[in-house]
Amino acid sequence: MDISLNGFGENVATFAVSGEVKSGMPVKISANGTVAPCAAKDKFCGLVLSVHNGYAAVQMTGYIKVSYAGTKPTVGYQTVNADGTGKVQVETTGRLLLITDVDEPEGTCGLVLA
Template identity: 45%
Template sequence: METAMNGYAENTATFRCETKLLPGTPVMVTDSGTVSAAGGTFCGVALSWRDGFAAVQLAGYVSLPYSGTKPAVGYQVLTADADGKVKAAASGSAGLQRLVVDADSTNIGFIL
């Protein structure tokens, strides 16, 4: 039987965002009520962008491409790379632990 995590505890908020973001871009808060593409620790994932505002998923399940070595399932410290992909951080790196629930050769699914 297949399993699905889509829709689990999703939580979305709208932030100002000057630079157009593609859906699936990890973001970080850069100023009061403002986000931009993350290059390190991220708070959520852009779902859409329009007219200087981004809808950002802050909780729930997401599936994103990763770079580097395939992250293991279980709790992992994940950060965003310069290309908008996520990666497992080196031991002791700053970042938030996320629950990785599935992984294949290109994407990992995790709980924000």
């Protein structure tokens, strides 16, 4: 039997956009009510679900599938931050998040934003 965590604890907020952001990338708060792309090793506030007319829907909490860079993450609590190219990476500093699944061929992992 397959399981799904899609929709678990999902909370989404709308922000104005500064810079070039795309769906799936981690973003940070850059000004009042505004998000921008993350640089390498930035802690991110959420991941972009969609962008339209200068606004982004950003998932702030809950389960999400995201592309990773660098070392393959392992399931369990890991320290995660942005890699500066629109992906996340496991590092020694960042946000402590629960990684629930890893798909190495796809280069993605499922994590729970808290």
